[in-house]
Amino acid sequence: MNMVKLIIDGKHVEVPENTTLLKAAKTVGIDIPTLCYFELKDMNIENRPGGCRVCVVEVRGRRNLAPACNTMVAEGMEVFTHNIRVLNARRTVLELILSDHPAECLTCSKNGNCELQSMAQQLGVREIPYAGEQSKYRKDTSPAIIRDVDKCIMCRRCEMMCNDVQTVGALSAVNRGFMAVVAPAFEMNLEKSTCTYCGQCVSVCPTGALTEVDHSRNVINSLADPAKTVVVQTAPAVRAALGEEFGLEPGTLVTGKMVAALRRLGFDYVFDTDFAADLTIMEEGSELLDRLTRYLKGDKEVKLPILTSCCPGWVNFFEHNFPEMLDIPSTAKSPQQMFGPVAKEYFAKKLGIDRKNMIVVSIMPCLAKKYECQREEFKVNGDPDVNYSLSTRELAHLIKQSNIDFNALPEEDFDNPLGASTGAAVIFGATGGVIEAACRTAYELYTGKKLEKVDFTELRGLENIRHATLDFDGLPINIGIAHGLGNARKLLEDIRAGKSQFHAIEIMACPGGCIGGGGQPYHHGNSEIIKQRSAAIYREDSGKPIRKSHENPFIQELYREFLGKPLGEKSHHLLHTHYFDKSVGDFIEE
Amino acid sequence: MAKIKLSDKKLQELKDVCKSFNNEKGELINVLHKAQSIFGYLPAEVQEVIAKELNASVAHVYGVVTFYSFFTMIPKGQHPISICLGTACYVRGAEKVLEEFRRQLKIQVGETTADGKFSLSCLRCVGACGLAPVVMVGEKVYGRVSPDGVQDILSEYNN
Secondary structure, three states: OOEEEEEEOOEEEEEEOOOEHHHHHHHOOOOOOOOOOEEEOOOOEEEOOOOOOOOEEEEOOOOOOEEOOOOEOOOOOEEEOOOHHHHHHHHHHHHHHHHOOOOOHHHOOOOOOOHHHHHHHHOOOOOOOOOOOOOOOOOEEOOOEEEOHHHOOOOOHHHHHHHHHOOOOOOEEEOOHHHOEEEOHHHOOHHHOOOOOOOHHHHHOOOOOEEEOOOHHHHHHHHHOOOOEEEEEEOHHHHHOHHHHHOOOOOOOOHHHHHHHHHHHOOOEEEEHHHHHHHHHHHHHHHHHHHHHHHHOOOOOOOOOEEOOOOHHHHHHHHHHOHHHOOOEOOEOOHHHHHHHHHHHHHHHHHOOOHHHEEEEEEEOOOHHHHHOOOHHHEEOOEEOOOEEEEHHHHHHHHHHOOOOHHHOOOOOOOOOOOOOOHHHHHHHOOOHHHHHHHHHHHHHHHOOOOOOOOOHHHOOOOOEEEEEEEEOOEEEEEEEEEOHHHHHHHHHHHHOOOOOOOEEEEEOOOOOHHHOOOOOOOOOOHHHHHHHHHHHHHHHHOOOOOOHHHOHHHHHHHHHHHOOOOOHHHHHHHEOOOOOOOOOOOOOO | OOOOOOOHHHHHHHHHHHHHOOOOHHHHHHHHHHHHHHHOOOOHHHHHHHHHHHOOOHHHHHHHHHHOOOOOOOOOOOEEEEEEOOHHHHHOOHHHHHHHHHHHHOOOOOOEOOOOOEEEEEEOOOOOHHHOOOEEEOOEEEOOOOHHHHHHHHHHHOO
């Protein structure tokens, strides 16, 4: 590797060639401000369109200022990151960006989390000297995501996520000059586009241009209604990230405090989506074994590999893009949607109340869950199995609004019976976790032997696509894992081409899995945060007394009392679903 | 957005254009250029086909179509009217002529009349500055046009 020597703010720097000035400066502790630039290290995610010009620096001998995010180092360069010319230009750039930005900070849902706001603070902007035209574009509300593009600064991060990382292609920069916005094709509403609601555009948007649909008022109203029994379920990844909203170190597990907070918010029963995750393993694991045994017996009709179906963004993705392969994914509902009917058809009956008087709320790291719970097939006579899905961020707001000192809360336990779970369930929150959990159970059911080593560490990690062969007592099982929809697409195309050697594949729409979900506290491009959350998830797993789903005593009781057996008639009716061809925009062939 | 049906022949022609560029995403602008010469404009349906053939997202294709002013999603009129707004025409009153066309046709620049007869666009210099201000209708050039002459030009085509 060729090294390049240069001087930045009087400091001698030596870095490999093809390093940007931004990264070179960082090696000597110089933090050049950026706005459009975005990176998730170790996940091959980088956005550097050089569009906003906030990161400009002066290079001796160069006529104009250079964007540090997009300019490579050169031998002997002399760079100034904060002389008067740079500071004035940087401030002017920001003032111009702000000149057509709505001054709605007080009521903006990004207030306090907005990178444009922090930049204005950092650069000391106290007035905006340019009074120009204001952009006026219609607001677009979908079931999960709101587009308010008047607040868009054309950083193109969402476009990079939607196209390069997720290969969803719902968003693109359209029009030009002052009229330029990021929008779906033909500027149709997001709901009509190929959007999967994965929410990765929201999680990288520096401003309030892309935000989630907020359901917390609905939840507050339900909690205040004495006629309703309000039940809450919390997804695995929430407990590994919620603490960040209260100033705790990333990776702090707040399971017990979260339960305490939910109880103080007034939920009648604080349950765990992890319980439903254990249930998912019972059904999905049995389905894997069923397909596998039939395949081994020579059944040529059987569809392998089986694909996991817990992730609603992923389900939307294959419904849009691979409609000819709808019979490959597992028919098992996601844990959120398994929890719903168990609460309303089993638990409500135990309590002797009508399902209409039970409100099920889910706390999710995800925005696609908001759409998932509104799907028609998950309703009974118009009554949704899960009424409202709140993001981790919305829960944090609810707690703050309700005068609860989160950090001072005691650690409390989930309620039974739908709060008991195993270590296998909690790792659903990290990429590779669902398939690891499934293998723990499938191994024992298939071989009839006790699994000595519960940790399948070969399935863990953050590489985009991973594969491993597990030994099921002499039978090699090929497992594939992808996180991020672009990576999923590659595995899907292999299957379509008949090249896939896998028996089972786990897919999560979001980079890192649910811990990096579109509804999590904003990581602002710090991939360390995602790694810490992942570590927390596996810590929670190893601390659990029971680590295999089929050993959860309350799951066993549920099958005994109510469901019968996995893949049985009742399970089929309540816990399995089917998929729809949602390929859109094909005007020609209709 | 009204849906249109592309004829099988034109659809095949469009696919052949894509093929002639090896269905490469990087050739999008060239493909759009040719497509517009086939169809006269780039309706959503055409963009859909191009996106599919080049394995690009429709949003991206639409992004490129809306970025370049050369590309249009509105079909041109039977008699496309172009008013030169180059320097020479401009100083000799082309803007007033344009204003008169807008007033009489009741359309804005870039639009087409409801009956599909006329469309209105601006251009920069046709190399006939001695005739300024210049107006083109189809291939025909009109020189020294005044607002008063607009009515006469339109009536040539209104029968």
